[in-house]
Amino acid sequence: MHVVWFKRDLRIEDHAPLGEAARRGVVVPLFIYEPGLWQGQDSDARHWAFARQCLEELDGRLRRLGAPLVVRSGDAAEVLRSLPVTALYAHEETGNGWTYERDRRVRKWARESGIPFTEFPANGVVRRLKTRDGWSRLWQERMRQPVTAAPARLEPHGLDEGALPPAKAAIEVQRGGERAAHALLESFLERRGERYHREMSSPLTAAESCSRLSPHLAWGTISARQVYQAVQRRRETAEGTWRQALAAFVARLHWRDHFIQKLEDEPRIEFENFVRAYDGLREEEFDAEKFERWKEGVTGFPFVDACMRMLRETGWINFRMRAMLVSFAAYDLWLHWRPVALHLARMFTDYEPGIHYSQCQMQSATTGINTVRIYNPDKQWRDQDPKSEFVRRWVPEFDDPKRYPPPLVRHDEAAKRARDRIYALRRRLEARAEAEQVRERHGSRKRPTRRRKG
Numbered sequence: 329m330h331v332v333w334f335k336r337d338l339r340i341e342d343h344a345p346l347g348e349a350a351r352r353g354v355v356v357p358l359f360i361y362e363p364g365l366w367q368g369q370d371s372d373a374r375h376w377a378f379a380r381q382c383l384e385e386l387d388g389r390l391r392r393l394g395a396p397l398v399v400r401s402g403d404a405a406e407v408l409r410s411l412p413v414t415a416l417y418a419h420e421e422t423g424n425g426w427t428y429e430r431d432r433r434v435r436k437w438a439r440e441s442g443i444p445f446t447e448f449p450a451n452g453v454v455r456r457l458k459t460r461d462g463w464s465r466l467w468q469e470r471m472r473q474p475v476t477a478a479p480a481r482l483e484p485h486g487l488d489e490g491a492l493p494p495a496k497a498a499i500e501v502q503r504g505g506e507r508a509a510h511a512l513l514e515s516f517l518e519r520r521g522e523r524y525h526r527e528m529s530s531p532l533t534a535a536e537s538c539s540r541l542s543p544h545l546a547w548g549t550i551s552a553r554q555v556y557q558a559v560q561r562r563r564e565t566a567e568g569t570w571r572q573a574l575a576a577f578v579a580r581l582h583w584r585d586h587f588i589q590k591l592e593d594e595p596r597i598e599f600e601n602f603v604r605a606y607d608g609l610r611e612e613e614f615d616a617e618k619f620e621r622w623k624e625g626v627t628g629f630p631f632v633d634a635c636m637r638m639l640r641e642t643g644w645i646n647f648r649m650r651a652m653l654v655s656f657a658a659y660d661l662w663l664h665w666r667p668v669a670l671h672l673a674r675m676f677t678d679y680e681p682g683i684h685y686s687q688c689q690m691q692s693a694t695t696g697i698n699t700v701r702i703y704n705p706d707k708q709w710r711d712q713d714p715k716s717e718f719v720r721r722w723v724p725e726f727d728d729p730k731r732y733p734p735p736l737v738r739h740d741e742a743a744k745r746a747r748d749r750i751y752a753l754r755r756r757l758e759a760r761a762e763a764e765q766v767r768e769r770h771g772s773r774k775r776p777t778r779r780r781k782g
């Protein structure tokens with residue numbers, strides 16, 4: 329029995345572990361529902377709702393090939409111990425601290441039981457990377473490797489199939505599954521993506537003009553390689569604004585793995601500041617009332633609140649608005665990034681630990697290597713929603729002083745105070761030395777691009 333352990337790779341196309349197992353003999357496609365993982369502080373029912381749809385479709389596909397998905401619930405090592413395993417195959421996972429520890433336990437079990445456990449790279453992330461020099465080249469190589477075809481058929485395994493626990497999300501999540509992922513990619517490359525680079529920043533246009541592939545990439549219904557190769561084929565015939573749009577899009581696919589690589593190299597950044605010299609900057613001043621108002625979307629800043637409310641209701645918001653939400657929490661409200669990140673992790677259907685914690689730290693200025701970027705919520709409102717259509721939709725009471733609260737803080741004062749405190753710390757030598765180490769270990773080797781202010 330060649331067990332293929334499906335984790336965040338819920339597809340049959342471009343699935344190297346499945347391809348390899350199918351060449352060896354009888355395949356048991358396995359999914360383990362792990363209660364401990366789903367009880368985590370970063371977990372929400374919306375994640376399971378999405379994953380469950382992906383798993384239902386995956387089961388249908390595997391069933392048609394001849395071997396339905398086997399579902400078990402419990403601790404992964406215990407579940408594997410209970411199955412007739414000859415060899416185990418999986419993708420490398422750069423997940424949160426919980427999955428990191430679980431993978432160690434599974435590897436230990438495999439070692440002690442004498443069961444070969446083969447893990448395949450999941451994307452452009454390199455395990456046990458020695459240096460960031462040359463990483464981009466490695467990434468390109470990975471993206472250009474041929475896609476593994478789905479097996480033509482699988483031998484029946486005859487095991488009891490088990491069942492997926494029900495999903496109870498409070499919102500309607502994006503559609504899961506390989507079919508939905510490919511449909512999104514196609515509509516993006518044929519139609520929706522033409523003005524991607526121009527329309528990604530406003531929450532009015534981004535929902536349609538961005539690819540919306542993020543939960544699919546996070547749950548692996550499509551691989552980064554499949555997306556990359558489809559984009560490169562499309563670029564051959566691209567004209568006009570399509571060229572810039574597709575170049576901007578490929579850059580983001582690259583960023584994806586660039587960020588995930590940081591967590592792969594240093595799992596502690598899920599919990600600790602990149603630069604430890606920033607420890608203590610905000611922790612003792614955490615204001616629970618401000619945090620609640622931020623989470624509820626009642627800060628008195630209509631554009632900030634509209635973004636939070638859209639996110640809560642739909643499970644998605646565009647990049648710039650994510651950055652603004654964190655910037656507002658980190659600078660205006662002076663909240664430590666960790667509770668902020670956990671809340672957003674639960675809200676994002678596409679929660680991807682590697683991107684998420686790096687981004688949250690970057691927008692809170694605890695990485696030490698990035699420019700401190702404090703978003704002005706009212707300027708963003710003017711720039712991205714000049715007719716207030718977005719704000720009216722999500723915060724219809726915004727201009728009624730009886731129903732909508734006054735601003736929690738004064739932005740200009742709060743931003744100045746935050747900037748002063750961060751730069752005072754930055755100037756301290758110890759922080760500078762540590763930041764250099766972060767740059768050496770995680771920094772992009774490209775020259776920085778210039779960014780617009782505000």
Ligand SMILES: Cc1cc2nc3c(=O)[nH]c(=O)nc-3n(C[C@H](O)[C@H](O)[C@H](O)COP(=O)(O)OP(=O)(O)OC[C@H]3O[C@@H](n4cnc5c(N)ncnc54)[C@H](O)[C@@H]3O)c2cc1C
Nearest residue numbers: 538539540541542580583584647650651678679680684687
């Ligand atoms: C504070 C903060 C937290 C974030 N947390 C997550 C997260 O948990 N999961 C997640 O997938 N993205 C996260 N992002 C990055 C980005 O906002 C989303 O990937 C993007 O909005 C998803 O929509 P899309 O698929 O339509 O993106 P597109 O613009 O169509 O981009 C295509 C893909 O490229 C990758 N990508 C895009 N932008 C970035 C970026 N800035 N950094 C790294 N990869 C990128 C994603 O995989 C995305 O699906 C975060 C950004 C911020 C500022």
